[in-house]
Every structure is written in C-alpha cells, then in structure tokens.
Amino acid sequence: MDAFYASVEQRDNPALRGRPVAVGGDPETRGVVAAASYEARTFGVRSAISMAKAVRLCPSLVIVRPDISKYKAVSRQVFELFRSVTPLVEPLSLDEAYLDVTENAWDEPLGTSVAKRLKDAIRAATGLTASAGVAPNKFLAKIASGWKKPDGLTVIAPERVESFLQQLPVDALWGVGPVTAGKLRDKGIERLVDVRTADPALLHDTVGSLAGWLRQLARGIDDRPVIAEHEPKSSGSENTYAQDLLEIDHIRREIAAMAQDAAEWLASRELFARTVTIKVRYHDFTTITRSHTEAPTRNGANIVARAMALVSRTAAGCQPVRLLGVSVHNLTRTLADEQPRDEGPQLGLPFET
Amino acid sequence: MELVVRKNEFLRELQLFQGIVERKNTIPILANVLIEAKDSEVRMLATDLEVALRSRCDASVAKGGSLTLPAKKLYEIIKALPETDVRIDEDKNGVRVAADRFDSRIQTLPREDFPTLPEATGASRVVLPRDAVREMIAKTQFAITGEDTRYFLNGALFVLRSDSMSLVATDGHRLALVSVARGADAAAKDGEEAKAILPKKTLLELGKLLAESDGDIYYERGENHLFFEVGGRMLISRMIDGQFPAYERVIPKGNDKEIEFERERLTNAVKRVALLSNERSRAVKFEIDKGRVEVTSSSSEFGEAREQIPVEYNGGAMAISFNAQYVLDFLNVVGTDIVALSLKDEVSQAVMKPVGAAGYDYTYVIMPMRI
Numbered sequence: 001m002d003a004f005y006a007s008v009e010q011r012d013n014p015a016l017r018g019r020p021v022a023v024g025g026d027p028e029t030r031g032v033v034a035a036a037s038y039e040a041r042t043f044g045v046r047s048a049i050s051m052a053k054a055v056r057l058c059p060s061l062v063i064v065r066p067d068i069s070k071y072k073a074v075s076r077q078v079f080e081l082f083r084s085v086t087p088l089v090e091p092l093s094l095d096e097a098y099l100d101v102t103e104n105a106w107d108e109p110l111g112t113s114v115a116k117r118l119k120d121a122i123r124a125a126t127g128l129t130a131s132a133g134v135a136p137n138k139f140l141a142k143i144a145s146g147w148k149k150p151d152g153l154t155v156i157a158p159e160r161v162e163s164f165l166q167q168l169p170v171d172a173l174w175g176v177g178p179v180t181a182g183k184l185r186d187k188g189i190e191r192l193v194d195v196r197t198a199d200p201a202l203l204h205d206t207v208g209s210l211a212g213w214l215r216q217l218a219r220g221i222d223d224r225p226v227i228a229e230h231e232p233k234s235s236g237s238e239n240t241y242a243q244d245l246l247e248i249d250h251i252r253r254e255i256a257a258m259a260q261d262a263a264e265w266l267a268s269r270e271l272f273a274r275t276v277t278i279k280v281r282y283h284d285f286t287t288i289t290r291s292h293t294e295a296p297t298r299n300g301a302n303i304v305a306r307a308m309a310l311v312s313r314t315a316a317g318c319q320p321v322r323l324l325g326v327s328v329h330n331l332t333r334t335l336a337d338e339q340p341r342d343e344g345p346q347l348g349l350p351f352e353t
Numbered sequence: 354m355e356l357v358v359r360k361n362e363f364l365r366e367l368q369l370f371q372g373i374v375e376r377k378n379t380i381p382i383l384a385n386v387l388i389e390a391k392d393s394e395v396r397m398l399a400t401d402l403e404v405a406l407r408s409r410c411d412a413s414v415a416k417g418g419s420l421t422l423p424a425k426k427l428y429e430i431i432k433a434l435p436e437t438d439v440r441i442d443e444d445k446n447g448v449r450v451a452a453d454r455f456d457s458r459i460q461t462l463p464r465e466d467f468p469t470l471p472e473a474t475g476a477s478r479v480v481l482p483r484d485a486v487r488e489m490i491a492k493t494q495f496a497i498t499g500e501d502t503r504y505f506l507n508g509a510l511f512v513l514r515s516d517s518m519s520l521v522a523t524d525g526h527r528l529a530l531v532s533v534a535r536g537a538d539a540a541a542k543d544g545e546e547a548k549a550i551l552p553k554k555t556l557l558e559l560g561k562l563l564a565e566s567d568g569d570i571y572y573e574r575g576e577n578h579l580f581f582e583v584g585g586r587m588l589i590s591r592m593i594d595g596q597f598p599a600y601e602r603v604i605p606k607g608n609d610k611e612i613e614f615e616r617e618r619l620t621n622a623v624k625r626v627a628l629l630s631n632e633r634s635r636a637v638k639f640e641i642d643k644g645r646v647e648v649t650s651s652s653s654e655f656g657e658a659r660e661q662i663p664v665e666y667n668g669g670a671m672a673i674s675f676n677a678q679y680v681l682d683f684l685n686v687v688g689t690d691i692v693a694l695s696l697k698d699e700v701s702q703a704v705m706k707p708v709g710a711a712g713y714d715y716t717y718v719i720m721p722m723r724i
Binding site for chain 1: 380383402403468469523525526527528591593594595598599602603634636674676700702718720721722723724
C-alpha cells in the first residue's frame with residue numbers, strides 16, 4: 001500500500017488531501033513519523049525520522065495521530081482480497097505481503113494480469129492505491145514493488161531478470177544497509193552483479209555469513225517459497241496507564257473493552273478461543289496472569305464475563321494497577337471441543353447454554 | 354503495641370487463619386495477619402481477597418495498636434511454645450514475640466498495606482442453624498469443580514428462601530443438592546429467593562469454622578460480599594459473578610427404575626471393583642437384572658473384576674456405567690444406611706438419594722459414562 005497510514009487519513013479527511021501529512025507522535029515528546037504522505041516526502045519527510053525533524057523539514061506539515069485500529073480494519077479488507085485470489089499470502093506488515101499467484105482463483109495465466117486486477121480491486125474496496133512488483137521470485141518481486149510508487153506496477157519477466165540485475169546497486173537488497181553497502185563499495189563492489197566476480201574470501205570477510213546469500217541473489221536466484229501466514233496461536237491487547245488505576249469499576253470497564261476487542265478479532269478471523277487470560281501489573285511491577293479455559297467461544301458477552309470473573313481473582317481494586325491486558329488462546333476453527341475436558345466417555349449434564 | 358495473650362486461646366484462633374492467607378504469595382501483605390490490640394482483646398484479620406476471616410481473643414493490652422505478622426510463621430511459633438502467656442510488643446526496632454524464656458523478633462509489613470474489607474451492616478441479617486449449614490456443605494462441597502473450567506462452577510449456589518434453604522454444586526458431570534427447611538423468618542419476604550454463588554474456598558473455610566464454633570450463624574448478604582458470623586468469628590466472602598446453571602432442569606423426574614442398596618455394601622463393592630477399572634476413566638458398570646446388580650470393571654492393563662449385590666428389583670435388564678469416584682463421593686457423605694439409585698436408561702441422568710433421611714432433602718444427580 002502506498003504511504004499506507006497517511007493515505008488512509010487523507011482518504012477519510014478531505015482537508016488533508018494534497019497537503020503534506022505525517023502520521024505519528026507529538027514533536028514535543030520524542031514522537032516519530034510512522035508514515036508520510038507523498039506530498040510530505042517531497043520535503044524529505046519519511047518514516048522513522050523524529051517528528052521534530054519532520055516539522056523542521058516541512059513547517060506546513062499536518063501531523064495526524066495514528067489510529068491503528070482503523071489501519072488494521074483497512075488491512076483486513078486488503079488481505080481478504082489477497083486471500084480471495086490465492087491462499088499463499090505471506091504478510092510482511094499490515095500493508096505489504098508476498099503472494100504466490102502461480103495458481104490463482106481467477107485462472108489468470110499472467111502474474112501481471114493478477115496484479116492489475118488486484119490493484120483495481122483494492123482501489124474499489126478501499127479507495128487507496130497500491131504498488132505491485134511481479135517477478136519470478138520473492139527477492140525480485142520485493143525490489144520491483146518499490147520501483148515505481150505510488151500506484152506502480154513493475155514486472156520483471158524471466159527473460160528480463162538479467163538486465164534488471166545489471167542495474168541494481170548492492171544496497172537495493174534487503175539486509176544490505178548503508179554500513180554494509182559502504183564496506184562493499186570500499187572493496188569495489190558497487191553493483192549487485194559485481195558480487196559474482198568478487199573473491200569469495202574477500203566477500204566473506206566483508207559481509208560474513210551474508211556472502212553466500214548475496215552470491216545467490218546476484219545471480220537472481222531466490223528459492224524461498226511464499227509461506228502462508230501461520231495460524232495465529234493467540235491474540236490480545238494490553239495497556240499501560242499513564243496513571244495507576246484504583247477504581248475496580250474503571251478496571252472492569254477497561255478489561256471488558258479489551259475482552260470485547262478480543263472477541264471481535266476472533267470473529268474477524270473466524271476463530272474460537274478456549275482460553276481467556278488476563279494480565280495485571282500492579283504499581284510495584286508485580287505481574288500476574290489469570291486464565292480460564294472452557295468450551296470454545298467467540299461470543300463477546302461470554303468472553304467479557306470470563307475476563308470479569310478473572311478480575312475477581314486478582315488484587316485489582318485493592319492494589320493500584322499500572323497495566324491491564326486480555327488475551328485469547330487455544331484457538332480453534334470450530335465450536336467442537338477438540339480437546340474435551342472429559343475423560344472420553346463421561347457424559348455431561350444437559351445444562352442449557 | 355503491647356499485649357499478653359494465652360497461648361492456647363491465641364493458637365486456636367491462628368489455626369483458623371492458616372487456610373485463609375494466600376498461599377501463592379503474589380502479594381506479600383496477604384500472607385500476613387492483621388493484629389489489633391484494644392481494650393482487653395486482640396482482634397485478628399486475614400484475607401486472600403476472596404475470603405477473609407475476622408476473629409478475636411481475650412488479651413491484656415498494655416498499649417493498644419495494630420501491626421501485621423506473617424500468619425504461618427506466627428502460628429508455627431505459637432504452636433511450638435509451652436502453654437503459657439505470650440507477649441507481643443512493638444518498638445522502633447520491630448515486633449517481638451516472646452514467652453517464658455523464648456524471645457523472637459519477626460519481620461512485619463506496614464499496616465497501611467493491609468486491604469480494607471467491607472463491613473457487615475447488620476441490616477439484612479438472618480439466622481441460619483449451624484448444624485444444617487454444616488451438613489449442607491459436607492454433602493455438596495465435593496461436587497464443585499476444582500479447575501477453572503466453567504468459572505461459575507467454581508462455587509456452590511446458596512439459595513435462601515423464606516421457609517427453606519438449599520446448597521447446590523456441580524462440576525458439569527454430577528450435581529449435589531441439599532435442601533433444609535427453616536423456621537418462618539420475618540426478614541425474608543414470602544416467596545422471595547436470594548441466591549449467591551459461594552467460592553469453593555469459602556465453603557471449605559466455613560466448614561472448618563462451623564466445626565470449631567458454637568451457636569447459630571448470623572448471615573448477611575452485602576452488595577458483593579457475604580458475611581457469616583458464628584461464635585464471635587466472622588467469615589467474609591466474595592460472591593462469584595455469573596449465572597449458575599438452571600440446576601432444577603437437569604434433575605430428572607421420570608426415572609422409572611429404582612433400586613435400593615445398603616450403603617456400606619455398595620460402597621465396598623464399588624471400591625473393590627474400581628481397583629481394576631480403567632485408570633483414566635475409573636468406569637464401573639452396573640449390570641442390573643432381576644434380583645441383583647453386578648458391579649463390574651475391566652482394564653486393558655490389569656484385568657477385570659465383578660461383585661454381585663442382591664437387590665429387590667423386578668424391572669427389565671439394563672447396564673449403566675459411572676465414574677466410580679462420583680459414586681463413592683456420594684456414598685462417603687450420605688449418612689443413611691440405605692440409599693436409592695433411580696434410572697431411566699444408560700445415557701440419562703441417574704439419581705442417588707438417601708432413604709429415610711430426616712430434616713433434609715438430598716439429591717445427587719450423576720451422568721453415566723458411555724459403555
């Protein structure tokens with residue numbers, strides 16, 4: 001996705017369109033830029049620089065506080081589109097993923113066509129633009145995706161791989177930062193293809209264990225498969241409070257909200273959880289967790305009630321609390337209890353649930 | 354603070370606190386007992402935030418005050434002392450516990466750290482007969498689930514009506530319900546039911562307290578807490594949040610096959626036969642036919658066993674399996690010499706009841722195991 005957080009903010013607030021926007025923290029309090037709009041980038045504002053510096057570079061910069069839950073919602077939309085095309089989706093972040101489209105739901109023979117259709121679908125669904133790279137392997141696709149932005153589509157067909165490689169500087173590679181690139185340049189290695197002819201011992205002295213990997217990439221070889229995202233094992237959130245919480249009712253409200261979030265996450269992933277865990281850190285940093293396991297559920301009221309009962313098993317309300325968390329574990333795809341509590345044949349009382 | 358207390362009296366109270374204080378010790382102050390000296394008595398208080406106990410004993414107080422001491426250590430020390438006067442005093446160097454020629458200095462924790470507990474108001478106080486409550490606890494407690502599976506099952510439901518009271522516990526596989534009639538009570542309005550889920554630990558500690566105390570129980574239900582006062586001691590318990598399952602609906606009405614057993618005979622048969630049951634399931638099978646019930650078991654690892662019990666039964670033949678422990682749990686506490694087992698079929702709830710019980714109604718519902 002192009003300038004993802006900033007684009008979402010510009011989409012949702014017309015007043016921000018066409019203006020230099022940075023999403024991130026407060027320049028007064030060591031905030032950093034999480035994302036910069038393309039307008040801001042022309043001033044040299046980019047992610048990971050301090051917001052204070054960003055404001056110096058671009059005095060007209062509009063600073064927007066991040067709303068991660070909103071970005072996550074958009075991300076879910078985009079990933080749903082990805083997964084409707086192929087199950088082989090390997091996320092790199094909220095807004096970036098590798099897709100293996102060798103087989104795809106549209107039966108498109110060309111990766112390029114898949115990329116075009118996906119870009120259109122993303123724009124239709126979210127109003128946002130994405131840039132894609134189409135190539136025979138992950139390493140080339142990643143570089144290609146950044147070749148033209150925003151709204152770019154770069155294709156490296158197999159027969160064009162060699163000419164593409166010829167023009168790549170060594171620091172185009174992932175894992176080769178400015179320091180390593182500097183070292184390689186000192187040894188006369190400017191372009192990626194120079195790695196091919198470099199003395200293996202010299203290369204090893206310069207980049208260590210990266211040498212073998214670099215030599216492969218220099219020949220355009222990358223056999224890493226696209227690995228679909230691992231099934232999540234748990235999900236949860238926690239919050240450290242600026243001021244310790246004292247009131248049990250307040251603590252309960254916080255826990256209830258986090259439990260509700262966990263339930264919504266389960267629903268969005270079409271999962272059920274058997275275990276609900278809460279975490280409480282007291283003012284003296286003593287941290288405890290309390291868990292409760294029963295039949296799988298993603299019912300918000302049920303998860304909230306279970307989290308509430310766990311609160312009763314802590315000193316929350318008696319001791320000041322600085323951090324609270326709620327998480328769900330033991331996730332299952334179905335409501336059927338895959339790991340029954342019962343020892344096999346024992347029948348349960350027919351309580352209505 | 355400075356006080357002198359009789360060892361035996363003090364020890365008897367401290368012993369009651371041993372089950373109350375937090376064992377996991379995540380919050381250090383909860384391992385301590387709060388000791389307050391005033392007038393001519395010493396008051397003690399300990400809690401794990403779920404259950405609290407307040408108690409007292411006579412003392413000669415030279416200087417009033419309050420402090421906290423580790424409940425377990427204090428108990429061990431007092432227990433080890435000869436039968437004499439114990440002196441506890443605090444100076445700027447710490448807390449001294451001394452008796453006879455023994456002298457000790459014990460680490461204390463700030464009194465201010467001790468949690469504040471709710472107080473009974475006395476407003477809605479009702480009187481409960483001690484022995485009846487004790488029996489109700491003994492006959493249901495074992496059916497509370499030990500793990501946190503369904504949290505509301507981590508306690509027993511106490512139902513107080515104007516003319517009766519009930520305690521019911523279930524772990525989802527079996528259910529124990531005891532109801533006792535009580536004299537008409539002006540405080541409870543006609544037909545009104547007051548329900549509360551009591552944590553397992555509360556029942557355990559209340560059971561111990563009732564065994565140690567005399568007189569009736571003064572019971573009060575606060576907003577989030579329950580208060581049980583008996584013999585000058587007060588047990589305070591949190592209520593468990595949540596909806597207790599509709600237990601009345603799983604008590605079957607139409608069990609048409611009924612068999613009476615001598616309790617002791619059945620207990621012994623089940624105990625013996627269970628020795629060769631499957632170690633995991635602990636299943637014993639009741640093979641029922643005219644005039645006899647054969648209790649059988651088999652274990653792929655060890656072999657098999659059977660024991661025949663002659664009974665009066667004229668119905669059709671059937672077989673039903675139970676977890677032996679569930680059956681024994683009931684037989685261990687039931688109290689009457691004869692017990693009745695009523696059944697419908699091999700997959701529906703079975704009911705066990707005492708025969709000839711006086712003053713209480715005891716129902717034990719037990720789910721069979723698949724054969």
